[in-house]
Amino acid sequence: MKSKKWLSALGVTSLLMAGVLSGCSSDDASSNKGNGSTEDGEKIEVSLAGWGGNPTEEKLLKQTLDDFEKKHPDIDVKYEVISEQYMDVMKTRLVGGEAADVFYLDAFEAPALIETGVIQPLDEFITDDFDVEDFEKPLAEAFVVDGKTYGFPKDYSTLALFYNKKMLAEAGVEVPKTMEEFREAAKKLTKDGVYGFGVAPELARMYWLAESQGGEVVKDNKANFASSEVVDALQPIIEMHNLDKTAVEPKEVGVNWGGEIFGQEKAAMVIEGNWAIPFLADTFPDVEYGTAELPAVDGKKSTMAYSVAYVMNAQSEKKEAAWKLISYLTGKEGMKTWTSKGYALPTRKSVAAELGYDQDELRTALVAGASYATVWSKGTNLPIIMNNFNNQFLSAFLGQADLADALKEAEKQANSEIDAK
Amino acid sequence: MNKKFSRKALRETGQGYTFMFPALIVLGLFIIGPIFYTIFLSFHKVQLLGNATFDFVAFDNFKRILEDTRAKIALWNTFKYVVIVVPCQTFLALILAATLNAGLKGQTFFRIVYFLPTLTSSAVLTLIFMWMYNKDGLINNILDFIGLPTYNFLGDPAIALNAIMFMNIWSTAPFFMVIYLAALQDIPESLYEAAKLDGANVLQRFWKITVPNLRPVTSFVVIMGIIGTFQLFDQSYIFSAGSGGPDNSTLTVVLLVYQYAFKTLGTMGYAAALAFLLAFVILVATLLQRKFSKEESLY
Structure with a gap:
């Protein structure tokens, strides 16, 4: 009797275990099928991962991918959207060997990720017709490490000054061309609960200004933003908030970012990029605004450029097909479709010339910036440097610390984190 | 007598563990294992991306x-x-x-x-x-x-x-x-x-x-x-x-x-x-x- 019980217990347990195991194995079988279908004229499935965009962008990407599939009937593209915490998800999948064959990579994150060796260098695949020279040089270089190319930028945006036409006209202010004019204009525009300048007090948006007087924010892959040149260059922003009371951070007036503060007409000027144009058209179509190049400092123009590339997973088993996809998406034809609506600016000079965004009223300033922009990508430690800068810069911005002291503290912390790595 | 008793006890123990087996697996895999793995990790410098490396660094x-x-x-x-x-x-x-x-x-x-x-x-x-x-x-x-x-x-x-x-x-x-x-x-x-x-x-x-x-x-x-x-x-x-x-x-x-x-x-x-x-x-x-x-x- 006892032994029978024992047996049945064993039976039940093994049944349970078998259920669990078969659950796993059926998964494996199906994914193996996907990998093993390269031969016999079956379709190859290439996976592509990115963060989502607005519905129009999604439609454009889908159209581009459809065109690609038509040209390459043997390749199926499986597109997947990772809408939240893209880099965290991507890193985890790369560790687990489950990442997509082709995926988006922000220039800002690129150097650190490339250093780990999980991104496939593309040099062996590049052919002459791909025409590498056609890319805007600074943008393409953000994805080149030690002479090897790891990705091609799919699009970019620079920063421009967005100004509310009505408010400027009412205050009798010309569009500011220099930092001094900008500060004066902000003073005149601040009235009746409206601020002159809606500012994002963070390194990604302040970098151009921080380096405008010859300082270097990052030097030898370490934080160097406490130098007097950088502090002097950033001081006007702090003074605009604390002395002139003409600048305001979005959260202080109950919104989340510059596009909203500008759209709700709580600030007359903001510094934003191409992404704000479709947002304003969709959400605040009644705001009349113009764009201009960022105010020059000491007669020198500068701006930031943000770029995202398509890169290939080094563990991918379908590299040939993955390259076909990358070369189509960043090629002249694919890029033309993708950027045709102006939601993103083309990184290829030939495509830019063909689509004529330099003639587009709102985008002239953004395109003009491309030639002198600083790309938001500076070595492997930029994420650490940015995090520490943002924390301390905000406390100086809110008037809780002196800027020079705050940045010194942040630099110390950033460099100790970098040294400990 | 003693031997017989121990055989019985052994069988009962075996039965007990068999019943607990699924729970033990889950506990071991998701709770006890990770605790020891955390202790292991905390004494190493770990780079998981690319070629995963674990360098022993003692108390660093x-x-x-x-x-x-x-x-x-x-x-x-x-x-x-x-x-x-x-x-x-x-x-x-x-x-x-x-x-x-x-x-x-x-x-x-x-x-x-x-x-x-x-x-x-x-x-x-x-x-x-x-x-x-x-x-x-x-x-x-x-x-x-x-x-x-x-x-x-x-x-x-x-x-x-x-x-x-x-x-x-x-x-x-x-x-x-x-x-x-x-x-x-x-x-x-x-x-x-x-x-x-x-x-x-x-x-x-x-x-x-x-x-x-x-x-x-x-x-x-x-x-x-x-x-x-x-x-x-x-x-x-x-x-x-x-x-x-x-x-x-x-x-x-x-x-x-x-x-x-x-x-x-x-x-x-x-x-x-x-x-x-x-x-x-x-x-x-x-x-x-x-x-x-x-x-x-x-x-």
């Missing part, structure tokens, strides 16, 4: 905590949070339970209403509170209406953590209220009757009968509260979009662990060391609490 990760300003800020923030939230939520839970047990009209309705916040997911709750905390949001409007100064709850480093504290007290207290309510049913009515005959008023009965009789439960509530508050993560994560800002003011230990584990590359070992430290701190806090409350049982 723990030494690094001593020099890390952000780790100190995170510990200090977490400590402040625990010291304020735990007593407040325990006291509030006790008051709520006592009032809802007094036999008022419609107390079942209020029990349900008070319990609702606990049922809401903390992520949703945080998002709703962020709207209310907005510079033009509900709370500032009310403050403005009654003539009090308004605050930039989300963006001001001096206030952000307090905003999270308030939210958490409000949402966790009802959970402990239910536990207190259950415990209140166990206090014999005769004690209150006797006290009444001796001429004790409501407050005296509360302090001399209710509170002492609830001591074992209070001890449980405080320990659970300490563990829960030391592990504050989701609220401050959503509040600051993962950065622990503004100006590190909402940076907690678990958020810092998350940042080092998943945001920065190659600091998994250091993150494990921080997690280990947190476990140690919670252990010490719990032991201290038990020492101070002395007896678990009243009788």
